[in-house]
Amino acid sequence: MAAIAPLPYALTRFAWALNIPLGVDAEFLKDFNTINPMAQLTEWVFGVICICGAILTLGLIMKWGEVFPRWFPFIGGKRVPIPLAVIPASIVAIAVTAAGVVFTFSFFAVTFNLLPADGVLLGSISGTVGPMLIWVPWGLMLGLAALAYYYRRRGQCIHCGRK
Numbered sequence: 001m002a003a004i005a006p007l008p009y010a011l012t013r014f015a016w017a018l019n020i021p022l023g024v025d026a027e028f029l030k031d032f033n034t035i036n037p038m039a040q041l042t043e044w045v046f047g048v049i050c051i052c053g054a055i056l057t058l059g060l061i062m063k064w065g066e067v068f069p070r071w072f073p074f075i076g077g078k079r080v081p082i083p084l085a086v087i088p089a090s091i092v093a094i095a096v097t098a099a100g101v102v103f104t105f106s107f108f109a110v111t112f113n114l115l116p117a118d119g120v121l122l123g124s125i126s127g128t129v130g131p132m133l134i135w136v137p138w139g140l141m142l143g144l145a146a147l148a149y150y151y152r153r154r155g156q157c158i159h160c161g162r163k
Contacts, residue, residue, distance in 0.1 A: 002145045003057040005138030009131040010050035017043035023130055060089060060145040086150045093143035100135025
């Protein structure tokens with residue numbers, strides 16, 4: 001789930017970069033691109049980052065994430081240091097979970113009329129925030145994948161002797 005969860009968000013961002021109003025009306029997308037002239041480039045960057053994150057997440061759960069590919073200069077074939085995988089994954093897991101809580105709260109607050117639906121993000125809440133509603137489970141699953149990677153790679157525990 002941690003590797004699949006970023007894909008809807010990436011798909012939405014790629015669609016917006018191509019001026020396809022996925023989840024939003026065409027007027028919203030036009031206004032958004034007018035307000036921010038770099039919007040299309042930003043959408044491509046966010047989409048690519050999500051895809052890269054999904055691939056790196058697979059490295060946490062698959063055997064190929066333990067050794068650098070041979071084609072990497074200088075470090076190819078060497079074992080990936082555990083902190084190099086676990087620390088960034090943990091930071092992203094915390095950030096994604098926290099952002100997901102905020103977006104989920106905003107979505108439900110606007111849906112149940114607890115907050116007014118104004119502003120660029122809240123004006124088209126289903127299309128802009130909808131793909132982010134899976135960020136809480138995504139962050140939690142990414143955190144669990146990082147923890148599992150750590151336990152799988154750590155070796156024998158110095159305290160209890162367990163592997």
